Amino acid sequence: MNIHELIHELRVPSKTKIVLLVADGLGGLPIVKGGLTELETANTPNFDACVAEGVSGLSTPVLPGITPGSGPGHLALFGYDPLQYRIGRGILEALGINFAVGAKDVSIRGNFCTLGKDGTIVDRRAGRPTTNRCVEVVEKLKTIAFPGVEIFVEPVKEHRFVLVFRGDGLGGNVNDTDPQNIGVPPLVAHGADAPSQRTAAVANEFLAKAFEVLKNEPDCNAATLRGFATYPNITTFRDLYGMKAAAIAVYPMYKGLARLVGMDILDAGVTPESQVERLQAAWNDYDFFFLHYKYTDSTGEDGNFPLKVQMIESLDKIVPQIRELKPDVFIVTGDHSTPSKFHTHSFHPVPTVIVADTVRPDGLNKFGERDCLKGGLGHFQAQHLMLLAMAHAGRFGKYGA
Amino acid sequence: MNIHELIHELRVPSKTKIVLLVADGLGGLPIVKGGLTELETANTPNFDACVAEGVSGLSTPVLPGITPGSGPGHLALFGYDPLQYRIGRGILEALGINFAVGAKDVSIRGNFCTLGKDGTIVDRRAGRPTTNRCVEVVEKLKTIAFPGVEIFVEPVKEHRFVLVFRGDGLGGNVNDTDPQNIGVPPLVAHGADAPSQRTAAVANEFLAKAFEVLKNEPDCNAATLRGFATYPNITTFRDLYGMKAAAIAVYPMYKGLARLVGMDILDAGVTPESQVERLQAAWNDYDFFFLHYKYTDSTGEDGNFPLKVQMIESLDKIVPQIRELKPDVFIVTGDHSTPSKFHTHSFHPVPTVIVADTVRPDGLNKFGERDCLKGGLGHFQAQHLMLLAMAHAGRFGKYGA
Numbered sequence: 001m002n003i004h005e006l007i008h009e010l011r012v013p014s015k016t017k018i019v020l021l022v023a024d025g026l027g028g029l030p031i032v033k034g035g036l037t038e039l040e041t042a043n044t045p046n047f048d049a050c051v052a053e054g055v056s057g058l059s060t061p062v063l064p065g066i067t068p069g070s071g072p073g074h075l076a077l078f079g080y081d082p083l084q085y086r087i088g089r090g091i092l093e094a095l096g097i098n099f100a101v102g103a104k105d106v107s108i109r110g111n112f113c114t115l116g117k118d119g120t121i122v123d124r125r126a127g128r129p130t131t132n133r134c135v136e137v138v139e140k141l142k143t144i145a146f147p148g149v150e151i152f153v154e155p156v157k158e159h160r161f162v163l164v165f166r167g168d169g170l171g172g173n174v175n176d177t178d179p180q181n182i183g184v185p186p187l188v189a190h191g192a193d194a195p196s197q198r199t200a201a202v203a204n205e206f207l208a209k210a211f212e213v214l215k216n217e218p219d220c221n222a223a224t225l226r227g228f229a230t231y232p233n234i235t236t237f238r239d240l241y242g243m244k245a246a247a248i249a250v251y252p253m254y255k256g257l258a259r260l261v262g263m264d265i266l267d268a269g270v271t272p273e274s275q276v277e278r279l280q281a282a283w284n285d286y287d288f289f290f291l292h293y294k295y296t297d298s299t300g301e302d303g304n305f306p307l308k309v310q311m312i313e314s315l316d317k318i319v320p321q322i323r324e325l326k327p328d329v330f331i332v333t334g335d336h337s338t339p340s341k342f343h344t345h346s347f348h349p350v351p352t353v354i355v356a357d358t359v360r361p362d363g364l365n366k367f368g369e370r371d372c373l374k375g376g377l378g379h380f381q382a383q384h385l386m387l388l389a390m391a392h393a394g395r396f397g398k399y400g401a
Numbered sequence: 402m403n404i405h406e407l408i409h410e411l412r413v414p415s416k417t418k419i420v421l422l423v424a425d426g427l428g429g430l431p432i433v434k435g436g437l438t439e440l441e442t443a444n445t446p447n448f449d450a451c452v453a454e455g456v457s458g459l460s461t462p463v464l465p466g467i468t469p470g471s472g473p474g475h476l477a478l479f480g481y482d483p484l485q486y487r488i489g490r491g492i493l494e495a496l497g498i499n500f501a502v503g504a505k506d507v508s509i510r511g512n513f514c515t516l517g518k519d520g521t522i523v524d525r526r527a528g529r530p531t532t533n534r535c536v537e538v539v540e541k542l543k544t545i546a547f548p549g550v551e552i553f554v555e556p557v558k559e560h561r562f563v564l565v566f567r568g569d570g571l572g573g574n575v576n577d578t579d580p581q582n583i584g585v586p587p588l589v590a591h592g593a594d595a596p597s598q599r600t601a602a603v604a605n606e607f608l609a610k611a612f613e614v615l616k617n618e619p620d621c622n623a624a625t626l627r628g629f630a631t632y633p634n635i636t637t638f639r640d641l642y643g644m645k646a647a648a649i650a651v652y653p654m655y656k657g658l659a660r661l662v663g664m665d666i667l668d669a670g671v672t673p674e675s676q677v678e679r680l681q682a683a684w685n686d687y688d689f690f691f692l693h694y695k696y697t698d699s700t701g702e703d704g705n706f707p708l709k710v711q712m713i714e715s716l717d718k719i720v721p722q723i724r725e726l727k728p729d730v731f732i733v734t735g736d737h738s739t740p741s742k743f744h745t746h747s748f749h750p751v752p753t754v755i756v757a758d759t760v761r762p763d764g765l766n767k768f769g770e771r772d773c774l775k776g777g778l779g780h781f782q783a784q785h786l787m788l789l790a791m792a793h794a795g796r797f798g799k800y801g802a
Contacts, residue, residue, distance in 0.1 A: 001484045003464065010467070053434075360430050360438070360749050363771055376771075378780035380465055387466030391748045398746055399463055400470035400483070401493045 025338025057377020088229020095256020458778020489630020496657020
């Protein structure tokens, strides 16, 4: 029996509520040897109170040593094995611009490029056009149509756009047409199976029409396609856990990931305060709330240690308002670490705390990487976090007699 | 290679002895915030000495957040993946009354019920008859026979009885005939495959005869059948580990679980002292001893914190006599937690200590949930405990060159 079958078998109806607060890229590292991490540096009286009342530990997003992107990081937190459920790049690109991907779609990442007169690629990124220029050229691609397949083209930024084919029987096993090199022509798309051959035929025809439409553009006179991806066949959160779930996120990518597992997306302003207001307003309508906070990650990616500390402190300030709603289970964690020192995601485990009446106390009183090491949750796999959430929410019966 | 194949490959002959002392439902919770658990409260000088000499940690019976019944809890301790090996309810019910279930058996839980004149169920539990009454009515069912299949009917308590069909080619994929509702007639049994269809036919015929035999009873004038289960196809303990194993348990369910994995069952009195005497008497005859102590669980289920503390202290007292026998490996653990606060099993990890000459010391000297958090075993899966037992007993060779 796999874990999802187990969840399905054990879950029981309940009126309890769970709030999962994800501080993206929460974990960090000291800048200097012997120093403190961002979280250890931050003044977080409210997180610390959670640790004192709750049970803490360190979450491993995928496996030790594996640095996840946002897709696998969040899927694991939602309880989906990130090695089993893979979200194709085309889908993530579409989610990232808030495109409502559906079950009949093949999503593709497009790159404008520059072809020379001999038909070989001179610049794989078309001289990195401005995003305004990208919008302008994408408008021309929107004129392309052919029967039987709906086509959507949307700008992303600079040379990047999203292309979606919507129709019956389209597969996603198609090679990238970007040869990853200059001085050679773009590749022809080939499908590895019958549905994917249909997609490849559409792609090749689309590209031929695109080259025709763009032929007089000085920079973006062609395009390559990458990361063909069909909609993942994923059990919805509601089918899996029997909970009505809502996501309150600012960035499109995280709204998209939540939509992918069937959560409702609740719009809110960009500040944590407005996210909490939205949470308050929707409190009676859902069993499960996913709150996503981006700024711990973006400041880490900027390598801005003091600003990441400040963003952690800003998030800490909204904790009392969340807890006033009296969720039965309140969890603070991250989808991965983003140490300012690295300017990017890392593989280090992620500080996590669960607050519920049913926790076994572990004697800690501070939220930080070194503190969590001594916590009652120990090191655990992120994909098991939802099992703990369900258990503490009284939403599981006993396994076996 | 799976773990059982690995064990088979690595095990080497040895004369070492292992004692596994299972305090059922050992782990607990504080009743009041900031308080101590039952085990932390108990005065346990002998367990504490084990911790000082041994290595400690916390065992996760199935997965984080999953509360196991006794079946999965013990299978994991015996080294069988509790998600792979499932013991059906009918089997557990039969084990619970010490019925010697065999390979050709389908075990079923029966419930007496009351039918109205129109043939619909008036009371699913036949007004909860006394157990004496149950014994009396079961005697009438014992008269039922038909060719080709041996039938056993045994009382359990109140409205519950065990029914076993013994014969060749009987399957267990049969629906419950209990409709879980009143005002409707009992369901007809259907088999999901050919062997189970044979079982269903026997079940329907048995029920027809039972209704005839019981038709004049005022309360128990019919019965429903649930939890049809064939004998699990399980590698014996001896085949797996190459050890001759004995179980010294008081309650039938635990004797039954031990018998299920092929252990010999040694009868003893109901006190831990008499269990130790039995252990002493059998010391030279076995490599592995499983001692089961029920009262830590039953007091937890009664919500009796002080009595659970006392039961832990009673168990602690027999530890010196066990250790005088000089087992090469002595393990104290539980199959799950049963916090008095919950009045039932829980998902919290279980304090565990291994004493052997080969342990790496971890500097602890007290047996308790918070202490074990800092132990050398960390958080580990219960199904890996036997790997550690075999290793510390010098019963494993090296894996690979």
